[in-house]
Structure formats: structure tokens, C-alpha cells
Amino acid sequence: MMYDPQDDRNRIVITGIGLTSPNGNSLAEFRANLLAGVSGVVPYETRYMPPVLAGVCDCDVLRYQKRKDLRRGTRAGSIAVYCANEAVVDSKIDWENFPRERVGVYIGITEHGNVETENEIANIKEFDYDTNFWSHHHNPRTVANNPAGEVTLNMKITGPALCIGAACAAGNAGFIQGVQMLRLGEVDMAIAGGVSESIHTFGIFASFKSQGALAAHEDPAKACRPFDTKRNGIVVAEGGGLVTLERLPDALARGAKIYGEIVGYAINSDASDFVLPSSERQTECMQLALKRANLTPDQIDIVSSHATATEQGDIEESTALHRVFGESSRTVINNAKSFIGHAMGAAGALELLGNLPAFEDGVAHATINLDEQDPRCALTNIVANEPRQLRDVNYIFNNSFGMLGINSAVIVRKYK
Amino acid sequence: MTSEQIRQVIIDILERIAPDEDLTNLDDSVAFREQMELDSMDFLDIVMELRKQYRVQIPEEDYGNLVTMDSTVSYLEPRLKDVESAV
Numbered sequence: 295m296m297y298d299p300q301d302d303r304n305r306i307v308i309t310g311i312g313l314t315s316p317n318g319n320s321l322a323e324f325r326a327n328l329l330a331g332v333s334g335v336v337p338y339e340t341r342y343m344p345p346v347l348a349g350v351c352d353c354d355v356l357r358y359q360k361r362k363d364l365r366r367g368t369r370a371g372s373i374a375v376y377c378a379n380e381a382v383v384d385s386k387i388d389w390e391n392f393p394r395e396r397v398g399v400y401i402g403i404t405e406h407g408n409v410e411t412e413n414e415i416a417n418i419k420e421f422d423y424d425t426n427f428w429s430h431h432h433n434p435r436t437v438a439n440n441p442a443g444e445v446t447l448n449m450k451i452t453g454p455a456l457c458i459g460a461a462c463a464a465g466n467a468g469f470i471q472g473v474q475m476l477r478l479g480e481v482d483m484a485i486a487g488g489v490s491e492s493i494h495t496f497g498i499f500a501s502f503k504s505q506g507a508l509a510a511h512e513d514p515a516k517a518c519r520p521f522d523t524k525r526n527g528i529v530v531a532e533g534g535g536l537v538t539l540e541r542l543p544d545a546l547a548r549g550a551k552i553y554g555e556i557v558g559y560a561i562n563s564d565a566s567d568f569v570l571p572s573s574e575r576q577t578e579c580m581q582l583a584l585k586r587a588n589l590t591p592d593q594i595d596i597v598s599s600h601a602t603a604t605e606q607g608d609i610e611e612s613t614a615l616h617r618v619f620g621e622s623s624r625t626v627i628n629n630a631k632s633f634i635g636h637a638m639g640a641a642g643a644l645e646l647l648g649n650l651p652a653f654e655d656g657v658a659h660a661t662i663n664l665d666e667q668d669p670r671c672a673l674t675n676i677v678a679n680e681p682r683q684l685r686d687v688n689y690i691f692n693n694s695f696g697m698l699g700i701n702s703a704v705i706v707r708k709y710k
Numbered sequence: 711m712t713s714e715q716i717r718q719v720i721i722d723i724l725e726r727i728a729p730d731e732d733l734t735n736l737d738d739s740v741a742f743r744e745q746m747e748l749d750s751m752d753f754l755d756i757v758m759e760l761r762k763q764y765r766v767q768i769p770e771e772d773y774g775n776l777v778t779m780d781s782t783v784s785y786l787e788p789r790l791k792d793v794e795s796a797v
Contacts, residue, residue: 360729360730361729361730362727362728362729362730362747365726365727365729366751421762426761427758427761427762429758430751430754430755430758431751434751
């Protein structure tokens with residue numbers, strides 16, 4: 295390890311949270327709905343194909359942007375701006391006087407630019423594909439740093455701002471980048487996490503449909519069914535989850551509320567297939583995160599699983615989870631996608647954040663829609679359908695995996 | 711289109727491009743950019759909207775004619791005289 299974990303300056307804590315999820319526009323709302331079993335999945339219309347199901351957000355974006363900003367920018371940018379502002383407000387930092395050149399923005403994205411490209415093609419189709427009608431806004435909207443860049447414009451942040459492309463592991467990848475940059479001393483505050491505008495591109499629905507991996511159900515709330523025998527695919531969602539990360543001594547010096555400390559993480563690659571996951575590499579990723587945190591599996595209280603409710607994905611992750619946590623009677627497993635669908639770049643971020651209040655209330659939210667567990671998902675400790683009161687929650691472990699075989703895990707410790 | 715109709719076309723475009731602005735007291739003889747937040751990308755939106763709605767091609771060297779409402783209307787009048795207003 296390149297850094298000294300004993301040095302408090304290398305201890306990175308979460309001090310502010312901003313989020314929008316299909317079932318809540320703040321941590322309090324999101325958490326309450328996770329505990330109450332409230333879904334955010336609804337019928338949704340997209341271009342060219344029959345209606346689908348999706349997780350749709352209704353946060354008040356005009357809280358931090360003007361109508362002109364919305365017209366100029368992207369949905370991903372707008373979600374990022376909302377979440378970043380909410381996180382900074384929640385952190386109660388003296389933002390007016392905080393040196394903006396010392397703030398870094400690290401936003402995980404699954405994909406970016408599809409929405410605007412599809413919109414422009416639909417637009418020029420009206421003009422017989424005459425490219426003179428292609429918008430001059432196309433490039434600034436589709437550059438891969440767009441959401442992070444929109445945050446800097448909105449909040450006058452002059453430090454480094456990047457989007458991290460990591461498929462559906464992007465939310466964790468954003469957190470990890472933030473932690474690393476703080477430890478390197480590159481910034482004094484990181485705004486980190488992930489966002490998704492994916493429901494606004496028909497292509498993602500159509501591609502999952504063609505792959506046989508798009509969920510369908512007559513009751514939208516029951517469509518996303520991780521680990522269930524009747525699961526039939528992914529519900530695409532939009533959303534965002536960004537946090538403020540600071541070094542522990544800085545957070546303590548200003549009396550900040552500390553939601554938790556990121557004590558371990560890992561990212562690795564399957565190097566085996568474009569879409570099919572690998573339980574071997576997932577196992578290695580989880581074990582590496584535990585090793586870096588100097589923890590054993592039986593110290594982990596809650597594992598937030600990645601499971602997207604695809605046939606093979608859930609089986610592979612269950613196999614990996616069983617290998618790592620199978621001997622730990624303490625560890626329970628839950629899943630937020632069953633409530634909100636797969637929020638793509640935001641998924642890993644939202645799924646971790648929805649679990650953080652467990653440090654205070656000791657409750658693991660459930661995995662809903664688990665009527666009959668698939669025997670091939672051989673997990674004995676899933677929190678099925680109803681939240682579970684645990685004795686004491688000290689460690690939360692967050693899995694997030696993505697296409698092209700990217701795996702990630704983040705471990706957060708209760709701060710006390 | 712009459713000059714009054716052209717003016718209304720421009721007002722409608724500006725309302726879409728700058729939805730936060732109040733255009734009721736726009737002074738037709740003063741530069742748009744002195745009265746509202748309008749940058750070069752917004753300006754290109756005006757050009758694009760005219761192209762989409764009325765197929766008017768405005769060459770770059772003529773952009774200087776689109777500084778005020780008065781100069782914009784006088785520039786567009788001969789180019790739109792045979793075009794029906796959609797407003």
C-alpha cells in the first residue's frame with residue numbers, strides 16, 4: 295500500500311450527501327421508502343419501441359439551476375448539479391469561503407452522450423438528415439466530462455473535475471477516485487459518486503431487450519426481482535448520488551457530521567467477456583477490499599449486493615458472495631435495485647448511501663420481490679421483503695459490477 | 711412577413727433560448743447582449759431556429775446584422791418578404 299493507513303490525514307470520511315432516486319430526493323426520503331418497501335418503478339415511454347418500465351426521478355432541479363441552464367445542459371449534468379449542491383449544503387461546510395481550487399469533482403458514469411446523439415438524429419430526421427440542422431450544442435453536451443463540468447460551472451469549482459467511465463461500477467469508482475485524490479493531497483474536498491440519465495436513451499432499453507435482459511411485469515413495482523426464480527431482467531433507472539469526502543482531521547476540526555469512513559475498496563477486471571460476469575474475479579475483488587481494510591468477512595454487517603435481476607448475473611454474484619461471506623453468520627445481504635431499478639452510473643452510489651443510516655438505526659433494508667429464491671443463488675442471509683433489525687452495524691460492504699468485466703467494492707465503517 | 715411579424719418571430723425564439731429573461735421592455739435599438747444574458751452559443755441558436763423554421767441561411771459574415779432587434783428585422787425583411795408567418 296502506498297499510503298500510511300494509520301495517518302489520520304489518510305482517513306477519508308463522508309460528510310455530506312446529495313441524492314435523487316426514483317423513490318426519494320433526499321437521503322431521509324430514500325431511506326424511509328427503502329424501509330417501507332416503496333418502489334420507484336413506473337411505466338415509461340421511450341422512442342421507437344413499446345412502453346417499458348423505468349425508475350424516474352422527480353427532484354426539483356430548478357432549486358439550483360435556471361431554466362436556461364436546463365436548456366443548455368444535459369439531464370446527467372442537471373442531476374449532478376442537484377446532487378452536488380445538496381451534498382455541499384448537507385455538509386454544512388462554509389462553502390462561500392472554501393477555496394474552490396481545492397475541490398475535486400469525480401462523477402461515475404455508465405455511459406454519456408447517447409441521449410443527446412439520439413435527440414439530434416431524431417431532430418435532423420425532420421430535415422431529411424441535413425446535417426446543417428445538427429445542433430452546435432451537441433459537442434459540449436456529449437463530451438464525457440459533461441456532468442462533472444456542469445457541476446463546476448454551476449458551483450464555481452476550479453479544481454479538477456472528471457467523469458469516470460466504469461459501466462455500472464461507476465458509482466463506487468467515483469467514491470474511490472475521490473478517496474485517492476484526497477490521500478494524494480490533490481484536493482481538500484472531493485464531490486464524488488455517480489449519476490445516470492440512462493432512461494432518456496431508447497438505445498439502452500432496446501439493447502437490453504435484444505439481449506433478453508429487459509424486465510417486464512404487469513405490476514411495475516414487482517418488475518425488478520433480484521435472486522427470485524421469476525426474475526426476468528433489468529429495470530433501467532435514472533438518478534444520482536454524490537457525497538462530500540474530506541480528510542478526517544479536516545472534518546473533525548469543523549465539527550462536521552460524519553456519515554462513515556471509507557476504509558477499504560478494490561477495483562479489478564474479469565478480462566473474460568463483454569457482458570457475462572465472472573464470480574472468480576468478483577470474489578477476488580471483494581477479498582482485496584477486505585484485505586486492504588484489514589477486515590475478515592465475519593466483521594461485515596451488511597452487504598449491498600449489485601444483483602440486477604438477470605439470470606446469470608445474480609447467479610455469479612451469489613456464488614462469489616457465498617465464497618466470501620458464506621461462513622459469516624453475522625453478514626446479511628440486501629439489494630436496492632429491487633426498489634428503484636438499475637440506476638446505472640448512480641447505482642453503486644445510491645445503493646451504498648441508502649444503507650448508511652443503518653449505522654444509526656441498526657436496520658438492514660430489504661430486497662423486495664423475493665417470493666421464491668432461485669436455488670442457484672445459494673445465499674442463506676438475504677434480507678427478504680422486510681427490513682431486519684440488526685444488533686449493531688459497524689461495517690457496510692458495497693458491491694458494484696459492470697459490463698466489460700469491471701468489478702468494484704467499497705467498505706464503509708461507522709465512525710465513532 | 712411584415713416587419714412586425716418578423717419581430718414576433720425573433721421574440722418567440724428569444725423566449726425559448728433565454729427562458730429566464732423578461733422581454734417585455736426590450737429596447738429594439740439596443741444590442742440584445744446589453745439587455746440580456748446571451749452568449750455566442752445562444753446567438754447560434756437564433757441562427758439555427760431561423761434556419762429550421764423558415765429555411766433562412768444566414769452566412770457567418772452577416773452575423774453582425776443580428777445585434778439589435780431593429781437591425782435583425784431590417785436584415786431579415788427582404789429575405790422573408792415572400793415567406794408566410796407561422797406565428
